[in-house]
Every structure is written in C-alpha cells, then in structure tokens.
Amino acid sequence: MNIATAAVIVTSPDRNFVTLKLTTDDGLVGWGDATLNGRELSVASYLTDHVVPLLIGRDAHRIEDTWQFLYRSAYWRRGPVTMAAIAAVDVALWDLKAKSAGMPLYQLLGGASRNGLMAYGHASGRDQEELFDSIRLRLDQGFRSIRVQTSIPGIDAVYGVRAPAGQESEQHYEPAQRIARPMEEDWDTRAYLRHIPTVFEAVRNEFGPELPLLHDVHHRLTPIQAARLGKDLEPYDLFWMEDCTPAENQDALRLVRQHTTTPLAIGEVFNTIWDYQTLIKDQLIDYVRSAVTHTGGITAMRKLLDYAAQYQIKSGIHGPTDISPVGMAAGLHLDLAIHNFGIQEYMQHGDVTNEVFRQSFTFENGYLHPGNEVGLGVELDEEAAARHPYQPAYLPYNRLKDGTVHDW
Incomplete structure (x- = not known):
C-alpha cells in the first residue's frame, strides 16, 4: 500500500484549518490535521513545499520509519511548524492503516x-x-x-x-x-x-x-x-x-x-x-x-x-x-x-x-x-471545504499598564 498522491487543503469554516489528504495506490484516503492557530499558512507551505514531494511512492504501512525520516532527515528539528507537519502525516498514515485493517483506529x-x-x-x-x-x-x-x-x-x-x-x-x-x-x-x-x-x-x-x-x-x-x-x-x-x-x-x-x-x-x-x-x-x-x-x-x-x-x-x-x-x-x-x-x-x-x-x-x-x-471516523467534504477559503486571523497579545508586552 503505497502513497500515490498527497494534497494540502486549507479551509476556513468558522476558523482556519489545514488538512493533509493522503491517497494510496489502492484508493484508500487518510486524513491528518496540521492546523497551527494564527500560523496556518506556515505549516501548509512546509507540507506542500518540503514534505509532500517526499511522500509519493512511500509504503503507507511504515509509520514509524516515516516519522523518523521526517523528523531526522531535515536536520532542523522540533518547533511547532515542523511538528504539526509531521503530525499531519503521522495521523493520516494511522487513518490509512486502520482503514486497511477494517477497524477503528483505537483497536x-x-x-x-x-x-x-x-x-x-x-x-x-x-x-x-x-x-x-x-x-x-x-x-x-x-x-x-x-x-x-x-x-x-x-x-x-x-x-x-x-x-x-x-x-x-x-x-x-x-x-x-x-x-x-x-x-x-x-x-x-x-x-x-x-x-x-x-x-x-x-x-x-x-x-x-x-x-x-x-x-x-x-x-x-x-x-x-x-x-x-x-x-x-x-x-x-x-x-x-x-x-x-x-x-x-x-x-x-x-x-x-x-x-x-x-x-x-x-x-x-x-x-x-x-x-x-x-x-x-x-x-x-x-x-x-x-x-x-x-x-x-x-x-x-x-x-x-x-x-x-x-x-x-x-x-x-x-x-x-x-x-x-x-x-x-x-x-x-x-x-x-x-x-x-x-x-x-x-x-x-x-x-x-x-x-x-x-x-x-x-x-x-x-x-x-x-x-x-x-479509521479515524472523520472525513473531509472537499466541495464544502472549497466554499470557505482561508481568511487571515491573529491571536491577541497582552501589555501591562506600563506598556510592556506580557505573556499571553
């Protein structure tokens, strides 16, 4: 069961979400969440520009190996953008494996x-x-x-x-x-x-x-x-x-x-x-x-x-x-x-x-x-998602009374 295609879907129903869609050569679809609140497009770019090209043709069953490859091969490790991108791939692979096995993921x-x-x-x-x-x-x-x-x-x-x-x-x-x-x-x-x-x-x-x-x-x-x-x-x-x-x-x-x-x-x-x-x-x-x-x-x-x-x-x-x-x-x-x-x-x-x-x-x-x-038990309606394009949004921040920026 190899990955045939990978796509990143950015949609904004109520708020912005970044979703990874992996499709295998036998037609199974797995979904992963890559949403990073207030920095969604950073993860979407990381996935589209740097991760998706590495996924095509990989064995979808090799979840641990894929995780280690994405974490270690980039050299620049950790951080919210990198880890959200890896999470999206990982969750989509688990979704695919559970669907292939014909059982809910927790099993x-x-x-x-x-x-x-x-x-x-x-x-x-x-x-x-x-x-x-x-x-x-x-x-x-x-x-x-x-x-x-x-x-x-x-x-x-x-x-x-x-x-x-x-x-x-x-x-x-x-x-x-x-x-x-x-x-x-x-x-x-x-x-x-x-x-x-x-x-x-x-x-x-x-x-x-x-x-x-x-x-x-x-x-x-x-x-x-x-x-x-x-x-x-x-x-x-x-x-x-x-x-x-x-x-x-x-x-x-x-x-x-x-x-x-x-x-x-x-x-x-x-x-x-x-x-x-x-x-x-x-x-x-x-x-x-x-x-x-x-x-x-x-x-x-x-x-x-x-x-x-x-x-x-x-x-x-x-x-x-x-x-x-x-x-x-x-x-x-x-x-x-x-x-x-x-x-x-x-x-x-x-x-x-x-x-x-x-x-x-x-x-x-x-x-x-x-x-x-x-699988996960969640499916994304791509036609519905397309009706809600990305909208820029920011988290607030705090200042003390004297004007100092404070932890939010």
Whole structure:
C-alpha cells in the first residue's frame, strides 16, 4: 500500500484549518490535521513545499520509519511548524492503516481501556451571575467537569471569557480574530491574584464540593506568583491549575511544586517529549496538555504518554476549536487506548465546520467516544471545504499598564 498522491487543503469554516489528504495506490484516503492557530499558512507551505514531494511512492504501512525520516532527515528539528507537519502525516498514515485493517483506529493501538472519556467544558462570565449561568449551561449540555474563567476587575479584556450565557458559541470564543493586526489586551497580575480565589469560593458555595473544576492561567505568572495562586486555591479542590507559568524553564515548576498541592497541567504549547523531560522525570506536573496535532502525531504522543505513565502522570490532551475534527478524533482514539487517561478538553465545533468535516465521535452524559467507524471516523467534504477559503486571523497579545508586552 503505497502513497500515490498527497494534497494540502486549507479551509476556513468558522476558523482556519489545514488538512493533509493522503491517497494510496489502492484508493484508500487518510486524513491528518496540521492546523497551527494564527500560523496556518506556515505549516501548509512546509507540507506542500518540503514534505509532500517526499511522500509519493512511500509504503503507507511504515509509520514509524516515516516519522523518523521526517523528523531526522531535515536536520532542523522540533518547533511547532515542523511538528504539526509531521503530525499531519503521522495521523493520516494511522487513518490509512486502520482503514486497511477494517477497524477503528483505537483497536490498532491496543483496544479500549475504558468505555468513554470524561470531558470538560468551558464556562466563563464577566461577573458572578454570568459565570454561574455559563456553568449551568455546560451542566445542562451534559458536562460533568468545568473549566472556570472570569473577567478581572480593572482589566478590560481577558482571554477565555465569552459572551453572556444564551449568546454563547464556541466560534465567538475562538481567540484568533479575523482582523488585520493582533488585538491588544491588558493585564494586571496583582488584580488577578486577588480576584481568582474569590471566584472559586463563590463557585464552590453555589455548586458544591463534588463538581471537578479546572482553571487556565495561560502562562501569565512568575513561578512564585503561581505558587501563591496554587496555595490560595487549595481550599477549593481544583482538578488542575493549567499553564501557571511559562514552562520553557522546566526547573521553574520546582518552586510551584514546593508550595502547593494543587494539581498542575502543562504543555499545550510544547511540541516534543524533550519539552517534558524534566517535568515528567522529576514529577513536577500531574497532567500532559499537548495536542496530537502539535506534538508529532499519534506515534509521538503515545511515546510521551507512556513515559508519563511511569510517574503516574496522566493525559489531558488539548482540545480547543483550533484543533480540527481530524485532530480531535486522533486524540480521542489515543485517549481510549492508553491506560493513564486523565480528562479530555472538549469545545464543540460550529455548524459550518461540522458540514466540512463529517465526524463519528460522540458526546453523551459527559463522556466522549471516538466511534466505531473504520479509521479515524472523520472525513473531509472537499466541495464544502472549497466554499470557505482561508481568511487571515491573529491571536491577541497582552501589555501591562506600563506598556510592556506580557505573556499571553
């Protein structure tokens, strides 16, 4: 089963996606997600100009060999563009192999380790009333674990806060705006640190002790600030505190770990197992947050999560709307197969995206399942995709009150 053709499809239903289509000489089609939010065309060019010419005629069954070839032969390794491109090839090859075998992908990964995947939804509000309404909406939708984000007094715009309940949509939430230049937001760490513990106190008083609650700091704190927040949130029993400080300096998490028992989730901006080496070996985190799409595909993520399992660290695979349904399905199949599954982020795609990407995965009673169609269980409608051309979009960025650019 050799690769006969390879094509890169860029489409923008609700938001931009980059999809790789591999077709074999016996007519099977495999799909891979290469979306890199705000830098989509960089990956599309990397695939089209440098990777696709290397794929024609290769044995589609040789997944590991192809992964190593694409990673090592370019000499310039790692980085989000390279790893997203490799991920697209890898996922498409796994899709082809599972279709050739006539079974859903998770069966090739060892079969199901559980019946369903606990998912968490996103709730937010500009004030307490809106936040409570948003949590109730997510509970009504079936979620049994909730990420809580809120506006901060004195800060005009904060990542992760949607429109009021009843007007919410995941498309509205999507932070990459279709504008000519990135949107500037402001930030005040002291105001944030004062406010967030009061928010979780109110949520616990309203919704009780059993509801799993999560919070995304989005890399905005120094290690000592993150340690303080983790300590202040301990009474509210968070499922995790996510990306509390920029973790490129892996040793920075030692300080956080020394001062708080709040579980830590890290890694949605990481690209390889090397980014996690110290964090996992020294047990400085509790959950791995990378996405299959941004971390070299199923082959690489399986190895990363097997490494994490040695230290009782679990998965928390990234699942925002800038991961296409193809990338989402890849994560779900891996989730179902591994032993150390923790939780899965789930943001529903918009109606237009669902018209372009036909999906078999399901969400019911708070649990996701990848479905039992052969392969990934996702197919792209190329005619529908062609109706939605690429549109430039940028993620926002932050400045402090004195004008300093801050971590977003």
